[in-house]
Amino acid sequence: MRAALLCIVLASLLAGCGDRGPSSEGAGAGTKPTLRFSGIPDQDTTRLKERFEPFARYLADRLGVPVEYVPTADYAASVAAFTNGQIQFAWFGGLSGVQARHNVEGAHAIAQGDADPNFYSYFIAHRDAGLTRSEAFPQAAKGMTFTFGSPQSTSGRLMPEHFIRQNTKQGPEAFFKSVGYAKGHDKTVETVESGAVQVGAVNYKVYDRRVKEGTTDPEVCRVIWKTPVYADYNFTAHPKLEEMYGAGFTAKLKQALLALDDATILAAFQRASFIGAKDADFEGIKKVAEALGFLD
Numbered sequence: 001m002r003a004a005l006l007c008i009v010l011a012s013l014l015a016g017c018g019d020r021g022p023s024s025e026g027a028g029a030g031t032k033p034t035l036r037f038s039g040i041p042d043q044d045t046t047r048l049k050e051r052f053e054p055f056a057r058y059l060a061d062r063l064g065v066p067v068e069y070v071p072t073a074d075y076a077a078s079v080a081a082f083t084n085g086q087i088q089f090a091w092f093g094g095l096s097g098v099q100a101r102h103n104v105e106g107a108h109a110i111a112q113g114d115a116d117p118n119f120y121s122y123f124i125a126h127r128d129a130g131l132t133r134s135e136a137f138p139q140a141a142k143g144m145t146f147t148f149g150s151p152q153s154t155s156g157r158l159m160p161e162h163f164i165r166q167n168t169k170q171g172p173e174a175f176f177k178s179v180g181y182a183k184g185h186d187k188t189v190e191t192v193e194s195g196a197v198q199v200g201a202v203n204y205k206v207y208d209r210r211v212k213e214g215t216t217d218p219e220v221c222r223v224i225w226k227t228p229v230y231a232d233y234n235f236t237a238h239p240k241l242e243e244m245y246g247a248g249f250t251a252k253l254k255q256a257l258l259a260l261d262d263a264t265i266l267a268a269f270q271r272a273s274f275i276g277a278k279d280a281d282f283e284g285i286k287k288v289a290e291a292l293g294f295l296d
Contacts, residue, residue, distance in 0.1 A: 033244050034066040035059070038082075039091035040075050042153065043206060044186050051268040058265060062256040065245065074183075075152035079103065088241050089253065091269075094119075094154035094232040094285040095294060101279060102286075102295055106239030109279050110250065111257040112231075113271035115205070117281065119232035121155045121163075122204045123225040124189065129198040131224045137167035138224050144198040146176040149188045152294075153203075154232050154285065156185055160201035162288045163227050186210070193221035205270045231285060234277050 037059075039052060052069040060067040070087055072078040075096050081087045083103040089110075092100060101107045123138060125131040131138055149156020161172055168175045180197060182188040185206035192200040193216055207223065210216035235257055237250045257274045266272060289295050 032065045034068050035063065035089075035241075035244075036068050036070050036087045037089045037091075038070045038072050038078050038087045040078050040093050040096050040150075040153075041072060041184065042075075042093065042150070042156075042203065043184055045071075047186075047268070051265075054262070054265050054268070058260065058262060059253075059256055062259070063249075063252060075150050079152075082107070082236070082238060085238065085240050087238070088244065089235060089237045092234055092236050093152075094230065094234065094282050095158045095289055096152060096154070097234045097236045098282055098286045098289055099152075099295065100236050104238060107236055108250075109234045109277040109282060110237045110254040111235040111274045112277040112281070113233055113269060114273045114275050115271060116233045116277075117231055118229040119155060120204055120229050121160050121201050121227045122207050122223045123160070123199060123201055123227070124192050124207065125199045125222055125224045126192055126195050126197075127220050127222060128195060131199070131222070133222065133224050136225075137163065138199075139168070141199045141224070142168070142175055143177050145178045145180075146172065147180040147182050147188055147191055147197045147200040148172075149182050149185050149200075149202060151181050153185075154230075155203040156188060156201055157181075158285070158288060158292065158294065159227060159230050161292060189216055189221060193217070199224070209270060231281050234282065235274075 039048065041048060048071065056067045056069045070081065072081055078090060078092065079096050079099045082090050082100045090100065097109055101109070125141070129144060131140055148160060151157055164172050164175060172179045182191050182200070185203045188200045188202045189207055189210055191197050207216065211218050237253060241250050241253065254276070258276065260266065260274055
């Protein structure tokens, strides 16, 4: 009798567990889908982890939805993940943001760093190149070895190439002895500082941060020119956000970005705050991208 009763109790418990199973896996009515985001891999992986993991926790608390950072292999992969809807928003450079919005109708820039409306690049050179800092484009770099950053980088490729063409009336391959591509801004600085390449173009914030930290010697790896300013990094939101979380969620995300005041998270982005952004802010980048064939 006791054995039969025990069997009935166990069967009841097992049935109860089975009823709860689907809900625990996300099938329950109250379960919210995970908000996935990424960012262009413009720096080394340690920097990216330092930047995005605390940021994801902040957004999850603020928005009340699960938030996951999705790393990508390169700039093109970040744009592809956004285009395919695998991520719902991203921290893009000026160029990658333009490309993403070009690919996805209804996608919009919603925020940027306080420094991003007036961004610029440095042209840097190894001291053995014999180049010194100047207000004018370094014409004396003609015939030297040169490296851009990532091929799709705004501050490490697009705008430096634009300024090279504007000031020399030549393409980079004609002006320099050789042209290479480093995998990120840190790598650009390291390549020039090692003497492997004489001249390079880099995001000014990365160079300044490395000098401040003591990882780059400004006497060995010198700034020789500061470019004119342009708009750069931005958060771009996918229209899928409204489908996943309801009307008004994109505005809620934007407000969460603008309200971020955690100094540690902001420092990882090398920004003092985030401010509003709109697609028109990057119209200049779009025109350069079109002229150089980056939107084909």
